[in-house]
Amino acid sequence: MALVAVHELLKKADQEDYAVGAFNANNMEIIQAIVMAAEMENSPVIMQASQGAITYAGLDYITGIVRIAARNSKVPVALHLDHGTDFDQVVRCFRSGFSSVMYDGSKLTLEDNIAITNRVLEMARPVGVSVEAELGKIGGTEDHVTVSEKEAMFTDPEEARYFVEKTGVDSLAIAIGTAHGQYQGEPKLDFDRLKIIRELTGIPIVLHGSSGVPDEAVRHAIELGVRKVNIDTNIREAFVATMRKVIAEKPDEIDPRKILGPAREAMIEMIRDKIRVFGSSGKA
Ligand code: G3H
Ligand code: 13P
Ligand code: ZN
Numbered sequence: 001m002a003l004v005a006v007h008e009l010l011k012k013a014d015q016e017d018y019a020v021g022a023f024n025a026n027n028m029e030i031i032q033a034i035v036m037a038a039e040m041e042n043s044p045v046i047m048q049a050s051q052g053a054i055t056y057a058g059l060d061y062i063t064g065i066v067r068i069a070a071r072n073s074k075v076p077v078a079l080h081l082d083h084g085t086d087f088d089q090v091v092r093c094f095r096s097g098f099s100s101v102m103y104d105g106s107k108l109t110l111e112d113n114i115a116i117t118n119r120v121l122e123m124a125r126p127v128g129v130s131v132e133a134e135l136g137k138i139g140g141t142e143d144h145v146t147v148s149e150k151e152a153m154f155t156d157p158e159e160a161r162y163f164v165e166k167t168g169v170d171s172l173a174i175a176i177g178t179a180h181g182q183y184q185g186e187p188k189l190d191f192d193r194l195k196i197i198r199e200l201t202g203i204p205i206v207l208h209g210s211s212g213v214p215d216e217a218v219r220h221a222i223e224l225g226v227r228k229v230n231i232d233t234n235i236r237e238a239f240v241a242t243m244r245k246v247i248a249e250k251p252d253e254i255d256p257r258k259i260l261g262p263a264r265e266a267m268i269e270m271i272r273d274k275i276r277v278f279g280s281s282g283k284a
Pocket of ligand 3: 083138180208209230
C-alpha cells in the first residue's frame with residue numbers, strides 16, 4: 001500500500017469514535033515493530049519522525065524504510081513529521097514524500113503561528129498532505145514548572161477556535177496536562193478543557209506525551225474527541241529495558257540481532273496493547 005494521509009485515517013476514526021496511534025520511528029527495528037503490531041491488530045497506524053530522528057537516521061533512510069514497511073503492509077500506514085518547528089524541514093519532508101506534517105508553532109505568538117501554519121497549508125493542500133498544528137505548550141516532564149505555571153501553558157479554548165477558523169488545519173495538538181517523557185506522578189488531564197476545545201473547533205484533537213497516561217484517562221480523552229495519540233517514551237523504555245535484560249543475561253553475546261530481535265518483540269507487544277486501548281483494532 002502507498003502511504004496514506006493522516007486526515008483520511010482521522011476522518012474514519014472520527015466517524016467511528018476511536019483514535020489512531022502515532023508512534024515515533026527512529027530506526028529499522030522500531031519501524032518494523034510498529035508495522036508488525038498494526039498488522040497483528042489489523043489497525044491503521046501512523047509512523048512519525050521527529051527532527052531529531054531525521055538528524056539521527058537521515059531523511060532518506062527514514063522515508064525509505066517506512067515506504068517499504070507501508071508497501072509490504074496489509075494495513076494503512078502514514079508517515080508524519082512530528083514537531084516540525086523549522087519551516088525548511090517541513091518543506092524537505094514534503095519533497096521526501098511524507099503524507100503528513102506537524103508544524104509546531106507553539107512557541108510563537110498566536111498570529112505568527114497562524115501565519116506560518118497557513119504557509120504550510122498552502123503547500124500541503126494541492127498535494128493532499130495532512131497538517132497538524134499545536135496550540136498551548138505541551139513541554140516535557142523535565143521542565144521544572146509548578147502546577148499553576150503548567151496550567152498557564154494549557155491551550156486556551158477561545159484561541160483554539162480562532163486558530164482553527166483562521167487556518168482550517170486538519171488536526172490540533174493541545175496542552176491539557178500531558179508532558180513528553182517519563183512522568184514522576186500520575187498526570188492529571190483537564191478533560192473539561194478538552195471537551196470545550198473539541199466543541200469549539202470540531203476537528204480531531206491530538207494527544208501528545210501519552211506514554212505513562214493511564215489507559216482509562218486515554219480512553220476518556222478519546223470519548224471526548226482525541227483521534228491521534230502520540231507514543232514515544234514507552235517505545236524507548238520497551239526497547240532499552242529488553243536490550244539491558246538480554247545483555248545482563250548473556251554478557252558474552254556479540255550478535256546485535258540477538259539483542260535487537262527480542263527488543264523488537266517487546267516493542268510489538270507494547271504497541272499492540274496501545275492499539276487496543278485506542279480502539280483501532282480491526283479498523284484497517
Ligand atoms: O515529542 C517529542 C518526541 O518524543 C520526539 O523526541 O525529539 O527526542 O526525537 P526527539
Ligand atoms: P511521549 O514520549 O511522552 O510518549 O510523547 C510522544 C510525543 O508526544 C511525540 O510527539
Ligand atoms: Zn509531542
